Amino acid sequence: MNLRTRQLSLWTLGLVILALIVWGLLPKPVRVDLGQTHTGSLSVTVVEEGKTRVIDRFIVSAPVAGYSRRVELEVGDHINAGETLLHLDPVRSPNLDPRTQAEARARVSTAEAALAAAEESAHASAAQADLASNEYERIRRVANQGLLSQGALDTAFAEFRTATARKRSSEFAVEVAKGELSAARAALDYSAAGPDSDEGHVSVEVSSPVDGRILRVVHESEGVVAEGQPLLEVGDPGALEVEVEVLSLHAVKLHAGTPVRFLRWGGENALEGVVKVVEPTGFTKVSSLGVEEQRVLVICDISSDYEQWKTLGDGYRVEAEFILWEQDDVLQVPASALFRVGNEWAVFAYVDGKARVTTVELGARNGLSAQVLSGLEDGTEVVIYPGDDVADGVRVAER
Numbered sequence: 001m002n003l004r005t006r007q008l009s010l011w012t013l014g015l016v017i018l019a020l021i022v023w024g025l026l027p028k029p030v031r032v033d034l035g036q037t038h039t040g041s042l043s044v045t046v047v048e049e050g051k052t053r054v055i056d057r058f059i060v061s062a063p064v065a066g067y068s069r070r071v072e073l074e075v076g077d078h079i080n081a082g083e084t085l086l087h088l089d090p091v092r093s094p095n096l097d098p099r100t101q102a103e104a105r106a107r108v109s110t111a112e113a114a115l116a117a118a119e120e121s122a123h124a125s126a127a128q129a130d131l132a133s134n135e136y137e138r139i140r141r142v143a144n145q146g147l148l149s150q151g152a153l154d155t156a157f158a159e160f161r162t163a164t165a166r167k168r169s170s171e172f173a174v175e176v177a178k179g180e181l182s183a184a185r186a187a188l189d190y191s192a193a194g195p196d197s198d199e200g201h202v203s204v205e206v207s208s209p210v211d212g213r214i215l216r217v218v219h220e221s222e223g224v225v226a227e228g229q230p231l232l233e234v235g236d237p238g239a240l241e242v243e244v245e246v247l248s249l250h251a252v253k254l255h256a257g258t259p260v261r262f263l264r265w266g267g268e269n270a271l272e273g274v275v276k277v278v279e280p281t282g283f284t285k286v287s288s289l290g291v292e293e294q295r296v297l298v299i300c301d302i303s304s305d306y307e308q309w310k311t312l313g314d315g316y317r318v319e320a321e322f323i324l325w326e327q328d329d330v331l332q333v334p335a336s337a338l339f340r341v342g343n344e345w346a347v348f349a350y351v352d353g354k355a356r357v358t359t360v361e362l363g364a365r366n367g368l369s370a371q372v373l374s375g376l377e378d379g380t381e382v383v384i385y386p387g388d389d390v391a392d393g394v395r396v397a398e399r
Helices: 003-025 098-144 150-192
Strands: 030-036 038-054 057-061 066-068 084-089 204-207 212-217 223-225 230-235 240-247 259-263 271-286 292-302 317-334 339-341 344-351 354-365 369-374 381-384 396-398
Touching: 038 354, 084 230, 098 150, 150 204, 150 271, 240 271, 240 317, 271 317, 292 317, 317 354, 317 381
Parallel strands: 030 396
Antiparallel strands: 030 381, 038 240, 038 317, 057 230, 066 084, 066 223, 084 204, 212 230, 240 292, 259 271, 259 317, 271 292, 317 369, 339 344, 344 354, 344 381, 354 369
């Protein structure tokens, strides 16, 4: 190797070493996680745990003091209106004294008046249900022509369902009043027997006021019971509603007719529902972390077909997702990419290998995404979870 070749090799080696030193001193791109803006459906929701409950729950109590026979029915048994639930035998003959007879006659009169009041209330509820049905049909026809909004149609449908539920509740109340009248008359017949008569040992039959199932057996074993003592709870598990305890700051955003989805209730698909009542009174509840919270009870109807949720029962847990806002074809950005620049929202857009601060105008937001009104386009890559080492113009690379 001649001298010239050796000098050229040394110069080449020196330049390579110098290039490596310069490359090592150059700032490295910051490793970041990247996300993209995209167009799709976006919803703003409030999720809380709730539980089902029977709409019309009836407590069957003892019409007179007596000796209850053992209740043979069990929780879950089907019963029909007027079916005998249990028998009450008289404890002793003093139950037949004149005072007891007078009280029994008074109870019959009270039960007759209650039945008359319940029937009148049922007539009024039926008229309201017919009016709500006609109103809903009229609004539905107008809405189908595109002259009314979907919100007006949903409100009319909610009013129709509410009026129908009130009608059904009034009909149940009539049946309850009839049952109470029958029980009162039975007590009077029992009291009418002489103290030395064989009829004094005829038992009083306590019957069911409605069709349904046994929800709870309060007094199962035989024994003495006082007048008015609860014995059984009956109701129709096919008529369920959902009660949800919602934080008061979220409850103010809900109203009758707000759509709701019931998730993680045990079935394969979510159930649809609608808010029926937002109770006007809140209460204090201590959370599992020991924090006092003001909560409000929100009552919801299940609008999905009964065949989808017929396995639900009274007191079952559900997860209620209240839909405050929902829209399709919304340009959205991951919420983890947003940060504040003064009074404006901004993101780091990934442009030609560098992070560029881009201010954006936002609309609706939930915990995961935010609606972009201006500032970004569909498919723009942005830095998510930017750290303190990311700044405008800094070279970045995907982690």
